[in-house]
Amino acid sequence: MRRLAIDRAKRLLFGSFLSSSQSSLAPGPSSSCFPFSPFSSEAAMSLSKFPPITVETINPKVKKCEYAVRGEIVSHAQRLQQELQTKPGSHPFEEILYCNIGNPQALGQQPITFFREVLALCNYPALLDRDETHALFSSDAIAKAWEILDLIPDRATGAYSHSQGIKGLREAIAVGIAERDGFPAKADDIFLTDGASPAVHMMMQLLIRSEEDGILCPIPQYPLYSASIALHGGCLVPYYLDEAKGWGLEIFELKKQLQAARTQNICVRALVVINPGNPTGQVLSEENQKEIVEFCRNEGLVLLADEVYQENIYADNKKFNSFKKISRSMGYSGDDLSLVSFQSVSKGYYGECGKRGGYMEVTGLSPDVKEQIYKVASVNLCSNISGQILASLVMNPPKVGDESYESYIAERDEILSSLARRAKALEDAFNSLEGVTCNKAEGAMYLFPRLHLPQKAIKAAEAVKTAPDAYYAHRLLDATGIVVVPGSGFGQVPGTWHIRSTILPQEDKIPAILSRLKAFHEAFMDEFRD
């Protein structure tokens, strides 16, 4: 009887599948999802109790996933912060200093005025019809708001947009990319997302089929990649950056690790390159980038280019070049290379983390693969419109002659030059510490100093079942209120120990931070020096 029901259901369902989407109702390889015919005469059997959801019974991929920059040390810092509020003076410091994450405005960086003017006007367009508005907003912000609203169907900033983002905004971003690179960009290649993270997840979801699929990632890496690969059940294939060469990316290392992975039947699908580097801060040379492009091209790897720090360059002799520009300058088109470039409004001089804006530019993937990406994007309908607007603004900031141009340039340059000064001050401070070596932060927002820890300290850490770098970071936090992330959260050459610190504390606070840091480190070494 049930057999019949199954056949009937399958036959009829098949009928209704044709060019429809009901097939989505039988997901998973198991066809056992659809033997269910409605309202049959079978009597429902009495059912027994089943156990509730526990950590032991959740998706093991979720359990396996880790995200160090918001991990255990941050929870510990939050506890200390509450204690400081409830019991002032309960710790040897007055405030917690969050150097664990690139969150500039949380540490006092001010937003770019022009961007916020435009966002406010787009959020409440009624302002545009009022005379008082001209006293409160710059004329080019008002003009830009009109321009943007006219790009939005019915000027409805409260409506879902196209799932790739508002077409007019994507066209504006394409213009910005073309001006940056000197090579054309297409609105159809751009997917606007709530920050860069969802874009990275989308690509991992597209590429990873099983734990036999590998993604080449730098070590050290930004934990978004290890977390996303874990969540999607893939295999992170590490390639090690060479700390001795300023965190250099060596092609022979890429080839060696790719070969080792393939020897173990891991199908490596993509290469992640973070440029400027996170947590390592290096800026790749044009020559190096060309080698990487050739490597991906020869090996049929998708190049996943994390370029969210493209505006954060501090070394005079370094310049950001997008991988799109490099590959096009080599004469390669989308036919030669599959390339995805990630950009975000959270970094750069804008640092608008809370707005969750970003995009990925997808080139060199076939239209039918891009349709699959669009489909995944459409399941979440669209990214937030304010974030979409902001993404178009950071790629098209005020131009010479605009009323806001001078003030915009002043705000931008002050942020960037201050970041460069802070990077140098922290780098020098780390290098002045006994047993600490720190490469230059050529770009991005971080330093990743190496801790040459005494054996005594390593033993003390092992005694409390903690990695030595995590032990150091905890001691630093408890003594100074400074929150840094242990290198083990990013990956490091086994047996070496690092911490990642952002360069984001405001300049007026840097001297106090450095003296706290030095005092702690000296005491730590005095306690553990072999």
Add this chain to the structure above:
Amino acid sequence: MRRLAIDRAKRLLFGSFLSSSQSSLAPGPSSSCFPFSPFSSEAAMSLSKFPPITVETINPKVKKCEYAVRGEIVSHAQRLQQELQTKPGSHPFEEILYCNIGNPQALGQQPITFFREVLALCNYPALLDRDETHALFSSDAIAKAWEILDLIPDRATGAYSHSQGIKGLREAIAVGIAERDGFPAKADDIFLTDGASPAVHMMMQLLIRSEEDGILCPIPQYPLYSASIALHGGCLVPYYLDEAKGWGLEIFELKKQLQAARTQNICVRALVVINPGNPTGQVLSEENQKEIVEFCRNEGLVLLADEVYQENIYADNKKFNSFKKISRSMGYSGDDLSLVSFQSVSKGYYGECGKRGGYMEVTGLSPDVKEQIYKVASVNLCSNISGQILASLVMNPPKVGDESYESYIAERDEILSSLARRAKALEDAFNSLEGVTCNKAEGAMYLFPRLHLPQKAIKAAEAVKTAPDAYYAHRLLDATGIVVVPGSGFGQVPGTWHIRSTILPQEDKIPAILSRLKAFHEAFMDEFRD
């Protein structure tokens, strides 16, 4: 030699794993992810070319996933719209009318003024220091903006927030939930998200381990559920709503389908209930909800309550009750029932789809399971702050005595009463059509009329390899420009055919729509009547 390298790497890595997050660098069950030691002396072998990414080689779960409300018929509508722009008069209608998706502001619904005032002020707080602002903004919007900014550390609306959302905003939402239900709510139970969809994905990601894990979903269902289950590789276990009983949810049907699934060794983990219903528009009775709570409690199922239409009730004899209120009124606490309630700023009378705001309230899951949810949330850092602010506003709208109260109530009630009128007009129109029956839209934003199609029409559809309901929807679009979604995108009893239409076109357009609809349907029936 490599064997040695592997052992060395593993040993050292294991050392650095202790209480660190480096384990995330070896995701997936395969331990083969980490035999890679850096800079060994092995020479890199020369490597051959590998094929690029194709639809055949992407993650099959992505391929399987379907999302009908933005599916093929919508792409076709977008093509027609472009043709209308390039060649006016090229079709028998002047505009495309998108009734495929609940996107009110895309069809002319205006946002609630107070909400937009507050968002604008929070986006550009400098306005709060200017005298002109008092001429442009209501005094309670200014007060609310100050209140919200004071809830945000350093008033930094451009900073990443706590990964669950800004604590003060979650506390405000908890107050709103408590006022709605008459039972307490906790900020720690609330996870703010970019609309409700990411929250649903998070829960599916947590619960689904393999295709042997099942989620009970209503048929017809909102395709987000089938899409998310497909993307996470699970099994959708359908339970059929009874169209003859106003899309009634029958407990015997739940029990029968759960039993059938368990008989096939599918581990059913959760029950999805959409109330008010999408696409079916029914509002559950308190009695029915109590039965559902008992069922989940007895069977150890997580109750996933999609309550995003809680403000959209049109039937005088119906009232929305949250499942939290129902379960608490039965004397059950979190110890008795695992319950997740989804809410969004995209629906209700606010309809702020583009802001991507929403939350889930998670009760009855252990703290360590909630920690895992927090971890997944933290990988995307946080939801957008404007959406977080808006979510707190819709759960705490202006109160009696506030300057904006009168205008807020007027805006809200005009939207809701107009929606009720539009629902009735469309319902009557569908029921007036030959061979069409349509249940009442007691709530939500949709009608799901059944098409009793002539055999000739079904054969015509099969001749072009199309489901009969998709065939009807395409003919309707080509003849009238009205976009509806075939019932097969939501699931329906095999052999029955439906379409889903929103009730969202503005009232002044309804008469024209109805006459176009009737004229098309009569011609269609004349063409195919048996």
